[in-house]
Amino acid sequence: MILASDTARRGSRSDESPGSTDEPPIIALSNIVKSYKMGGEDVMATRGISLTVARGEFVAIMGASGSGKSTLMNIMGCLDVPTSGHYHLDGVNIRSLADRALSRIRNRKIGFVFQGFNLIPRMSALQNVELPMAYAGIKPAERRQRAIVALSLVGLGGRLEHVSSELSGGQQQRVAIARAISTNPALILADEPTGTLDTQSSVELMTIFSNLHAHGRTIVMITHEHDVAAYASRVVEVRDGMIKSDHVQRALAPAPSRIGQSGTTTIDADEFEG
Ligand code: ADP
Numbered sequence: 460m461i462l463a464s465d466t467a468r469r470g471s472r473s474d475e476s477p478g479s480t481d482e483p484p485i486i487a488l489s490n491i492v493k494s495y496k497m498g499g500e501d502v503m504a505t506r507g508i509s510l511t512v513a514r515g516e517f518v519a520i521m522g523a524s525g526s527g528k529s530t531l532m533n534i535m536g537c538l539d540v541p542t543s544g545h546y547h548l549d550g551v552n553i554r555s556l557a558d559r560a561l562s563r564i565r566n567r568k569i570g571f572v573f574q575g576f577n578l579i580p581r582m583s584a585l586q587n588v589e590l591p592m593a594y595a596g597i598k599p600a601e602r603r604q605r606a607i608v609a610l611s612l613v614g615l616g617g618r619l620e621h622v623s624s625e626l627s628g629g630q631q632q633r634v635a636i637a638r639a640i641s642t643n644p645a646l647i648l649a650d651e652p653t654g655t656l657d658t659q660s661s662v663e664l665m666t667i668f669s670n671l672h673a674h675g676r677t678i679v680m681i682t683h684e685h686d687v688a689a690y691a692s693r694v695v696e697v698r699d700g701m702i703k704s705d706h707v708q709r710a711l712a713p714a715p716s717r718i719g720q721s722g723t724t725t726i727d728a729d730e731f732e733g
């Protein structure tokens with residue numbers, strides 16, 4: 460019962476509540492404009508978005524299809540650069556970095572979870588989780604150890620050697636979360652992570668995100684489902700490439716976890732605190 464016990468420790472981390480230290484915000488976006496050329500015309504995907512996310516926040520970004528959510532996420536994830544405006548990631552001005560430094564900071568600071576899981580099909584769960592750590596220059600023995608811990612945390616300690624095709628959609632997404640947290644990133648970015656999952660798998664997934672948040676993780680997640688956004692501590696609504704509303708809320712407490720009760724190795728979740 461690793462995941463359920465995590466919630467009990469929540470109180471002991473009040474010293475790390477958002478904004479209580481002098482640390483820079485994880486995300487500071489200032490007047491971000493992104494336009495694309497489409498058949499000679501400029502498509503404005505974002506029209507001047509300013510957004511600050513403090514350490515430890517769990518932000519849901521909502522909005523209709525085409526409102527600019529993925530564009531914003533790609534910029535936050537350093538996968539794309541804005542046409543104009545400034546982005547500081549954990550205090551670092553992204554514009555000041557050359558390509559190599561940018562990919563290094565991306566590997567070190569950000570864990571990605573996508574709607575389509577993006578796992579490598581013929582690799583085992585363990586190998587999929589180890590891969591980004593290899594890029595981050597972590598030694599093989601440590602990669603293995605961290606991958607086992609991360610997979611156990613998401614309730615897949617008993618599925619280490621299964622390849623993606625032998626796992627359900629919900630399990631594949633949990634491998635993707637294990638992969639995202641294994642490098643101990645400052646920020647977890649998720650683009651519609653429950654988009655293709657059934658209700659039960661979505662609840663299990665949100666329970667994992669909730670517990671990561673309770674452990675002080677910073678999470679920014681795109682979703683168009685209100686049920687999913689309810690787990691976040693703040694909801695930002697985007698419309699036509701601009702922020703329409705931004706409010707904090709009491710995050711829905713995670714449902715008691717049923718995953719991790721059988722076939723998993725019990726490893727203390729504290730190993731993953733940032
Ligand atoms: P969302 O994720 O909210 O559905 P996107 O950020 O994907 O929205 O897209 C916002 C707008 O920018 C849309 O009008 C979309 O067609 C356009 N857009 C996004 N990416 C590109 C691209 N690579 N080239 C051209 N237009 C794009």
Ligand code: MG
Pocket residue numbers: 528529530
């Ligand atoms: Mg999108």
